[in-house]
Amino acid sequence: MMGFFQLLGRKVISRLLGLGRAVILLSSALVHVPNVKKGTPLLIKQLYAVGVQSLIIIVVSGLFIGMVLALQGYTILVGYGAEASLGPMVALSLLRELGPVVSALLFAGRAGSALTAEIGLMRATEQLSSLEMMAIDPLRRVVAPRFWAGVISLPLLAAIFSAVGILGAHLVGVDWLGVDGGTFWSVMQSQVDFDRDIMNGIIKSLFFAFVVTWIAVYKGYECIPTSEGIAKATTQTVVQSSLLVLALDFVLTALMFTQ
Amino acid sequence: MSLNNMLENLVNIENMSFRRDERVIYDDITLSIPKGKVTAIMGPSGIGKTTLLRLIGGQLKPQSGNILFKGKNIPKLARNDLYELRKSMSMLFQSGALFTDMSVYDNVAFPIREHTNLSEALIEKIVLMKLEAVGLRGAKHLNPNELSGGMARRAALARAIALDPELILFDEPFAGQDPISMGVIVRLIRALNDALGLTSVVVSHDVPEVMGIADYIYIIAEQKIIGQGTPEEITQQTSPLVQQFIKGESDGPVPFHYAAPSYRDELIGKGA
Amino acid sequence: MLSKKIEIMVGLFTALGIAALLMLSLKVADSGLSGSGDTYQLYAKFDNIGGLKVRSPIKVGGVLVGRVSKIALDAQGYTPVVTLDIDAQYNNFSEATSVSILTAGLLGEQYIGLLPGFMDDSVGTLKSGDFIEDTKPALVLEELIGQFLFSQGND
Numbered sequence: 001m002m003g004f005f006q007l008l009g010r011k012v013i014s015r016l017l018g019l020g021r022a023v024i025l026l027s028s029a030l031v032h033v034p035n036v037k038k039g040t041p042l043l044i045k046q047l048y049a050v051g052v053q054s055l056i057i058i059v060v061s062g063l064f065i066g067m068v069l070a071l072q073g074y075t076i077l078v079g080y081g082a083e084a085s086l087g088p089m090v091a092l093s094l095l096r097e098l099g100p101v102v103s104a105l106l107f108a109g110r111a112g113s114a115l116t117a118e119i120g121l122m123r124a125t126e127q128l129s130s131l132e133m134m135a136i137d138p139l140r141r142v143v144a145p146r147f148w149a150g151v152i153s154l155p156l157l158a159a160i161f162s163a164v165g166i167l168g169a170h171l172v173g174v175d176w177l178g179v180d181g182g183t184f185w186s187v188m189q190s191q192v193d194f195d196r197d198i199m200n201g202i203i204k205s206l207f208f209a210f211v212v213t214w215i216a217v218y219k220g221y222e223c224i225p226t227s228e229g230i231a232k233a234t235t236q237t238v239v240q241s242s243l244l245v246l247a248l249d250f251v252l253t254a255l256m257f258t259q
Numbered sequence: 260m261s262l263n264n265m266l267e268n269l270v271n272i273e274n275m276s277f278r279r280d281e282r283v284i285y286d287d288i289t290l291s292i293p294k295g296k297v298t299a300i301m302g303p304s305g306i307g308k309t310t311l312l313r314l315i316g317g318q319l320k321p322q323s324g325n326i327l328f329k330g331k332n333i334p335k336l337a338r339n340d341l342y343e344l345r346k347s348m349s350m351l352f353q354s355g356a357l358f359t360d361m362s363v364y365d366n367v368a369f370p371i372r373e374h375t376n377l378s379e380a381l382i383e384k385i386v387l388m389k390l391e392a393v394g395l396r397g398a399k400h401l402n403p404n405e406l407s408g409g410m411a412r413r414a415a416l417a418r419a420i421a422l423d424p425e426l427i428l429f430d431e432p433f434a435g436q437d438p439i440s441m442g443v444i445v446r447l448i449r450a451l452n453d454a455l456g457l458t459s460v461v462v463s464h465d466v467p468e469v470m471g472i473a474d475y476i477y478i479i480a481e482q483k484i485i486g487q488g489t490p491e492e493i494t495q496q497t498s499p500l501v502q503q504f505i506k507g508e509s510d511g512p513v514p515f516h517y518a519a520p521s522y523r524d525e526l527i528g529k530g531a
Numbered sequence: 532m533l534s535k536k537i538e539i540m541v542g543l544f545t546a547l548g549i550a551a552l553l554m555l556s557l558k559v560a561d562s563g564l565s566g567s568g569d570t571y572q573l574y575a576k577f578d579n580i581g582g583l584k585v586r587s588p589i590k591v592g593g594v595l596v597g598r599v600s601k602i603a604l605d606a607q608g609y610t611p612v613v614t615l616d617i618d619a620q621y622n623n624f625s626e627a628t629s630v631s632i633l634t635a636g637l638l639g640e641q642y643i644g645l646l647p648g649f650m651d652d653s654v655g656t657l658k659s660g661d662f663i664e665d666t667k668p669a670l671v672l673e674e675l676i677g678q679f680l681f682s683q684g685n686d
Contacts, residue, residue, distance in 0.1 A: 038373075048537045052544045095555070126356040133316050134370050135345035156548025163551035185558065196586075198555055 022218040029139040029147060029217075042145035050111045050146065051153030057106055058157045059164050065102065066165030069093055070172035074179070086179050087188030090169040095197045096257070099162035101249050104208035107154050108241040112216035115146055116237040119220025120230035128221075143217050150213030155205040162201065200256045207248055212241040269294040269426055269458045270315060275324030277307075277314060284310055286482040287324070292426075297452050297459045299473035301466070302480050303504065303513060308462040309353075311479075312428045315460070316350055317341045328426070346374060348426040349419035353434060355411035357403040357418070363390070364399040367418045374422060389417040392454075393447055409440030416447060426458045427451075433465040441465075445472055466505060470494075478504060480513075569619035570597060571659035575630045575643075580611045581669025582641045583632055589615055589643040596621050599643060615643065615663075624657040625650040632669035641669060 069090045077083045119142065122128050131138040166188075173179040192198070216237045223233035270292035277285040284307040292298045300308050313319045314326060317333045326333040331344060357366050367386045371377060377385075390396040393413040403411060412432065419427055432444050449472045452459045463469050469476065470490045478486040478493070478501055486493060486501040494505060503511035519525075580602060589597040601614035617624075627648025634641050648654070648665070657663065 044538060044541050047541045047544070052540045055544060055547075125354055125359070126352040127358055129318065130350070130352060130356040130358075132318060133345060133348070133350040134373070135342045136370075136373055137342070153544075156545065156551070159548055159551040159555060163554050166555075189558070194556060198552075202552075 018222075021222065022214065025139065025143070025218055025221060026147070026214055028137075029143040032140060039145065042141070043148055046145045046149035047153060050115070050149045051157065054107055054111050054153065054157060055160070057110055058103055058161050061102065061106055062099075062161035062164035063168040065098060065161075066090065066094065066168030067172045069098075069165065070169035070177070073169075074173060074177050083177075083179055084183045084187055085191075086169070086173045087184040087186075088191035090173070091166055091188045091192050092197060094162040094165045094169075095192065095201045097249070097253070099158045099165065100201050100204040100208060101245060103158040103161040104154060104205070104212055104245045105242050107150075107157060107209075108212045108216070108245065109238050111150065111153070112212050112237050112241055113234045115150070115213070115216040116220040116223070116234045117230055119143070119146070119217060120223040120225070120233050123221065123223065124225035124227075124230060139221075143221060146217055147213050150216070151206070151209045154209035154212070155202050158201065158205040158208075196256075200252075203256075204249065204252050207252060208245050211244050211248060215241040215244070267294045268292060269329065270460075271325070271327040272315075273325045273327070275314070275321045275326060277310065277319065277321040279310075283482050285321070288479070288482075288484050290477050290484060290487070292458060292460055293475060294458050295452075295456055296474040297448065297461060297472055299469045299476045300460065300462045301464055301469060301476060301478050301504070304464065306479055306481075308464075308479065309430050312350060312430055312460065312462055315428060316345065316348065346422065347424050348428065349422075349424040350428040351412070351415055351419050351430060351432060353431045355403075355408075355415035357406075357411055357415055359403050361402075362399070363395065363401050363403070363406070363414045363417075366403070366414060367399075367421050370418065370421045385421065386417075389421055390414075392420070392451065393417045394443070407440075409436055409443065412436075412440075412444065413447065416451075420451060420455065420457075423455065424457070426460070429459060429461045429463075431463055432461060433463055433468045441468060448472055466507065480504070570616040571619055571622065572600070573615045573617055573624075573657055573659070573661055573663055575613050575615060575663045575666050576605065577611050577613060577632065577666050578668040579671055580613060581632050581671055582634075583613065583643070583669065584640075587640065587642050589617065589645060591621070591645045591647060596645070613643070622656070623650075624648075626655050626657055626661075627665070628657060628663055629665035629667065630663045631667035634670065 070086060073086050073089045074083055077085055077089065119128075122138075122142065128138040128142065131141060170181075170184060174181045174184050219233040219237045219240075223229045268291040272288065272290050274287050274289055275285055276283070276287050300311060302308055310319065314321055315328065315333070317336065320334045328344060328348070331340070333341070333344070336344065357363070358369065361369070364386055367389055368382050371382050371385060386399070387396055390399055393416050395410065395413055395417060398406070398410065398414070403414070406414060429448065432448065433441055436444060445468050448459060448461065451457060461469065461473065470493075473490060475489060476487065476493050477484055480500055486496050486498055488496065493501065496502070500512040502508075503513060509515055583599060583602065585599055585602060587599045588595050589599065597615055597617040599613055600616040603612055603614075604610065605612045615630075624645065625648040627650075629646045629648060631644050631646070632641055633644040645663075650656075
């Protein structure tokens with residue numbers, strides 16, 4: 001019985017230590033005067049790796065999710081004679097929840113795991129130690145550009161996801177199922193509010209971007225530098241950031257959308 | 260010993276003790292690296308020779324003792340000063356540790372581009388010279404994953420001397436090399452050391468190679484220095500551990516059998 | 532070191548992201564009064580605000596002219612006081628304007644309806660900070676049912 005509490009205590013302490021290290025990692029990487037000339041090419045390269053290369057999965061997923069939303073939504077709404085509400089239903093679902101959350105989950109799987117694996121491999125092949133010995137701070141050179149790239153990319157990807165989803169819903173709802181095009185957009189416009197829906201969606205995305213990218217770079221930097229260590233760290237990045245995104249989504253939704 | 264007193268020392272380790280978790284790695288050791296010479300650190304595997312290089316480079320901090328590089332105590336330095344000091348030293352890792360996302364040329368140019376404001380034209384000249392010194396000028400456009408192990412190490416060496424450091428630390432440079440690559444590395448370490456006035460510290464357990472190029476040797480075992488001297492002095496040292504190491508004997512002070520209970524008991528059983 | 536292709540792709544990506552944001556802001560959200568433009572405040576006291584919420588729309592003949600910015604109780608009489616944020620361009624409401632709480636659709640959300648009053652020289656216009664005198668309370672379902680049952684019982 002005591003052993004159980006001991007184990008629990010030990011786990012809690014090790015989690016707290018990990019959190020502390022993660023905070024130190026992030027502050028050391030970010031808190032400094034940015035060197036625009038040297039840092040910008042690095043940032044651009046990472047924006048490509050993290051953002052551009054996630055575009056395809058985001059666009060395709062957004063399209064399909066938008067189309068399915070319209071399909072399912074129509075079959076349900078038509079029972080109440082409320083198919084005119086298809087537009088706002090799709091738009092609000094995407095802007096408030098599906099856009100930020102699903103794109104964050106996809107991002108964690110695609111870009112987050114890639115970041116962890118890349119940084120973990122750099123640690124395993126002693127590239128990070130080489131940087132240190134060459135008097136270059138690996139946190140500023142390797143971690144910081146990747147972090148900023150993630151924080152910038154995900155909100156943009158979430159916006160693209162929502163936009164493509166709405167277009168996909170239009171495709172299915174208007175072009176296929178026969179909802180009136182004008183009604184689709186006008187009812188949507190009357191129900192969607194910029195501050196409440198779009199801005200909140202972007203704010204959620206920013207939070208998610210911060211969390212997912214932070215976990216990804218931390219796990220990569222701190223992993224055990226063997227092939228199993230990297231594999232384990234990559235899995236942990238995807239699982240932990242996904243769970244944290246979902247939990248954070250609940251908290252943010254409660255804060256943003258309740259009276 | 261008398262040789263050391265006469266020469267100036269670039270690195271002085273005084274009464275240094277280092278522990279990792281519960282395990283003592285170094286127990287109150289003192290050694291000095293003379294300037295302009297090749298000093299070898301030898302010892303059985305797992306003794307912590309790479310750890311010593313990391314201590315000199317400031318990546319690890321000892322529990323007690325001083326590590327002086329050009330008179331400055333490394334463990335006590337502030338982060339910025341440490342980074343400043345690291346510009347005068349280089350480390351060659353066992354795997355070479357080239358940056359995999361850039362070519363050999365860019366790898367060698369990397370420290371120059373980061374730490375100086377030289378023009379690209381000037382940098383090109385320097386990179387070509389360094390690559391020529393290690394014999395890889397023709398490979399400058401290759402990517403690290405197109406290089407053999409030996410070539411990768413040579414490229415990393417070119418990168419290590421890019422900024423003309425005062426001290427180079429070699430971590431197991433001979434490990435796993437075929438005889439030809441071995442010969443190349445041996446020649447390069449010695450030649451560069453003399454030509455560029457470097458101080459080299461070579462960590463290795465390849466006895467014949469080390470004997471061939473080292474000016475001074477330290478043998479470390481059981482958390483202490485068990486032998487030191489020029490190659491000639493070492494071969495004449497009578498300590499059984501040193502002799503077992505130098506001659507490569509399979510049994511001696513470092514036993515063949517890992518600690519185990521009685522063989523008879525395990526095999527036949529206590530009943531009999 | 533940075534290939535042209537990468538720079539172009541990143542530029543396109545950022546442009547795409549911004550385009551998506553623009554599309555969402557313009558085509559999807561209501562480009563009405565939210566946040567933009569100047570507003571002035573009018574106040575109204577009601578006996579019952581029903582299901583009225585902050586940010587509920589204020590309409591004149593169905594046209595959106597503002598939103599409810601605050602609902603509170605009057606400090607003395609504990610009567611509900613609603614603060615109306617009206618778009619500055621509609622600053623010509625007569626003091627005889629009446630305000631009521633209406634319901635959009637059968638079970639829809641509640642909103643404020645303004646009925647502009649009679650305008651002539653003897654009647655002034657409502658200025659910022661004025662109270663609208665003529666208010667009609669919200670229709671509360673329980674009271675309606677009660678009235679109906681009462682009237683039924685009387686037959």
